[in-house]
Amino acid sequence: MKIRYNKYSDYLLKRYGEKVYKLPIKLSGTCPNRDEENIGCHFCGEEGGSFENLDPAMDVKNQLKTNKEYISKKYNSNKFIAYFQNYTNTYMSFSIFKESIYSSISDDIVAIYISTRPDCITNDQLAFLNRIKLEYDLDIVMEIGLQTSNYKVLNRINRGHGLAEFIDAVNRCKSHGIDICTHVLIGLPGDEILDTIETSKIVSALKVDQIKLHALYILKNTEFGKQYLDHKLDLISKEEYIERVILFLRYLSPEVVVQRLIGRSPLEDSLFSNWSTSWWKIQDEIINIMELNNFYQGDLFDYLVPKEV
Numbered sequence: 001m002k003i004r005y006n007k008y009s010d011y012l013l014k015r016y017g018e019k020v021y022k023l024p025i026k027l028s029g030t031c032p033n034r035d036e037e038n039i040g041c042h043f044c045g046e047e048g049g050s051f052e053n054l055d056p057a058m059d060v061k062n063q064l065k066t067n068k069e070y071i072s073k074k075y076n077s078n079k080f081i082a083y084f085q086n087y088t089n090t091y092m093s094f095s096i097f098k099e100s101i102y103s104s105i106s107d108d109i110v111a112i113y114i115s116t117r118p119d120c121i122t123n124d125q126l127a128f129l130n131r132i133k134l135e136y137d138l139d140i141v142m143e144i145g146l147q148t149s150n151y152k153v154l155n156r157i158n159r160g161h162g163l164a165e166f167i168d169a170v171n172r173c174k175s176h177g178i179d180i181c182t183h184v185l186i187g188l189p190g191d192e193i194l195d196t197i198e199t200s201k202i203v204s205a206l207k208v209d210q211i212k213l214h215a216l217y218i219l220k221n222t223e224f225g226k227q228y229l230d231h232k233l234d235l236i237s238k239e240e241y242i243e244r245v246i247l248f249l250r251y252l253s254p255e256v257v258v259q260r261l262i263g264r265s266p267l268e269d270s271l272f273s274n275w276s277t278s279w280w281k282i283q284d285e286i287i288n289i290m291e292l293n294n295f296y297q298g299d300l301f302d303y304l305v306p307k308e309v
């Protein structure tokens with residue numbers, strides 16, 4: 001079977017010469033979009049983006065140690081990525097930010113990934129990360145949520161930022177030598193297939209380094225959860241999700257590394273998740289359809305080349 005898209009596991013193997021595992025870290029911070037009166041993005045649950053973390057009262061070093069012991073036993077691994085995962089990991093005082101990053105550095109950490117939102121990254125943080133990258137020979141990746149390029153949908157789901165803030169964040173990260181992984185939700189209510197294509201084109205044009213695709217899962221105690229229970233939410237079908245992911249990949253620059261084609265959420269917290277189908281079955285379906293039709297990531301990536309007369 002030919003490789004149909006630029007898989008993250010292949011990238012890690014090539015980049016670090018062996019399998020590398022992410023170690024999640026949960027800080028006790030929050031997100032400017034959930035602070036005070038803000039209710040957050042309509043899909044955001046109480047965990048703020050991840051369900052696999054330890055107690056944030058545990059310090060960074062101990063969280064890493066605990067997760068490292070667990071993963072090393074399971075996979076016999078030697079190299080790791082420190083992954084600041086929940087909420088907005090740049091929304092804190094600069095001194096706490098620096099201390100958290102320093103605490104995550106050790107000989108077996110090859111990269112630091114930091115989840116955040118585009119309107120919450122300062123130039124001081126970026127300059128500091130650039131110094132860390134050079135001094136410790138680490139890869140630094142900002143995981144920035146965009147979700148969709150459709151700014152009207154961003155507004156409707158209460159993202160609290162538009163497309164311009166994302167473009168600005170990517171440009172500033174790039175100018176400080178920091179890589180970017182972008183999170184995209186395929187099929188948000190109000191998003192059309194053209195928005196899926198445009199989002200793929202925008203991340204390609206901006207030379208984003210990595211991408212994570214997700215289906216919209218509906219968590220309990222969220223605004224989308226309320227709308228779902230009131231039958232006011234239009235969700236796309238599994239077939240449409242698969243069709244859109246394939247189109248997204250076909251328009252995506254072949255240089256972009258694809259971290260995932262679909263996410264997952266724990267059943268006990270969800271009202272709706274991946275059409276009650278396991279994520280790997282959906283991933284297999286995507287790959288099979290690409291195989292059957294001889295589709296590849298980037299086979300429609302011709303739109304940035306100036307047309308000749």
Ligand code: SF4
Pocket residue numbers: 031032033034039040041043044045048049086087088117145159
């Ligand atoms: S930016 Fe992230 S953490 Fe903040 S409300 Fe939105 S999904 Fe939640």
